[in-house]
Amino acid sequence: MPQLNSVYRHRAADRVLTTVDTYRLSGGYLALEKALGEMTADELLYVFHRSGLRGRGGAGFPMGRKASFLPKDAQLAKYLVCNADESEPGTFKDREIMELNPHQLIEGMVLAGYAIGAERGYIYIRGEYEYQAQILDAAIEAARESGYLGSDIAGSKVDFDLTLYRGAGAYICGEETGLLESLEGKRGQPRLKPPFPAVKGLWASPTLLNNVETLAALPPIVENGPDWYAGMGTEKSPGTKVFSISGHVTKPGNYEVVLGDTTLRELIFDMAGGLREGRSFKACWVGGSSVPVLAEQHLDTPLDYESLQEAGTFLGSGGCIVMDDSGCIVRASLRLASFYRHESCGKCTPCREGTGWMENVLQRMVDGEGRMEDFELMEALFGRIGGKCLCALADGAVAPISSAIRLFRKDFVRVVSEGSPLPQPMSPQLEMSGGRANA
């Protein structure tokens, strides 16, 4: 068999698969029939485990292992929750799956639900994805009509149904416990962990929570076997990952790569079309905005969890933002700081206060009022914010900024000593291409 490296069926088929029929023609729902008809829940759980699939929402935790943490003997109902909040700057991979291939997510959720013994699953979708939510609504309804959701799915006696829950604009609701709070009708503020959601999640019941891309990978894994999936990529990073690439590249978009096979340079320069004429590479946030920034010397790093970690960053959500030499690292860092200040939920003081301080100091640098003492102040801030909060938002806010000051110290020092950041303003490709509406 040729090495199939499109785990996501709309990519393999190169077409939109929003109906049950088109999805079935591409091999869809066969895994569901096979698993619910022929496999026990534990066998299915073992398949997830063997595949080595790691969570694609950012933390990279092995999916099968997380699923096996749900207590088997619990009297409480169990729940499956899909994280479709996708609000990490630079990340738009889940959007594509929901928009073009919603049934693969639904099929993946039925498989995961069956494996953990849940009868209801929730998809928590960000409010700004109303267009995608309507596609999902229609797909859920169609799947129900075709007997793939509801009671006695495909004649297997298994019951499982889905509820789509719309958020209303809050990055923090992508954090797993913030999401659960929001879904319970509370302010979306993270909980103290442990207990982890696998033990005490939604309504204090055992809950498996996974990202869209993670859950959508399950049907092909079941269909082709876990060894097929584990055979791709590296030992620690099996399978494929969709990278969303944007910023200063000529062909921004989603690219699915076999982990470990492709370098950052190949992603940027071969797949995403490289930079604009006459521009050179400056910086890149490879795993979304919450990871340490990389520079030119990191371009030959293979895209997998362990290599990126060795290079000093994280694979994160795979939302790769590229900046060329027309961009200013101080301005870019300020923009990220503003994002985290805006999105801090305010529950933990170090994050609530610290993100504002980081923004203020960077703002004053950009305004030409920076002082050399600000470097010390920033270092002190990093130490007081990082690792001191209930969730990882604060660490994610520190990572891109502390790394930028470290890697591009000369640029920061120049801005502070010369009193104004150059170049500016960011000149857009605005008049270059025509706007396109959805998809």
Added chain:
Amino acid sequence: MTAEEIRAHLDPIRDQFAEERSLVLPALKFAQGEKGHLTGDDVTEVAAATNLTPAYVESIASFYDRIYLDPVGKRVVSVCVSLSCMLNGSDELLEHLCSREGVSHEGGTSADGEITVQEAQCLGACDRAPCLQVDAEETMGPVTLSEADAVADRLRAEPQPRPVLR
């Protein structure tokens, strides 16, 4: 919006949640669909429909960017200003729309009450940077300055959709 109308909307989905409290966000979004924002009375009606106190409902409503407790324009245009969009000119786009609509450069509602321009955090359309979103329904990009003008003109000419999805 009356509590009765809100209840009628919630009844079909009520049994999908172990606790009634989960209905607060669907209720707020539904009630907001009537005018595009929520009045104090709407909050009270949502509270009645979900068996919660108005103060609790308001504490939820105020948590989310896309629940509006103050009047906004007939249409809300959100310009993404996160990093990928900034690198592709979102600041110019936002500035252009703000000055065109005669609002402060941080956004606001046009004098004729037709259009609210606001900054948005990453809209998940970085492949189409700079992007903007009309209410919560239509995300477009890359948007040139002249296209932004055309969008604003079109929104003025169009009737406000019902329900308003923000």
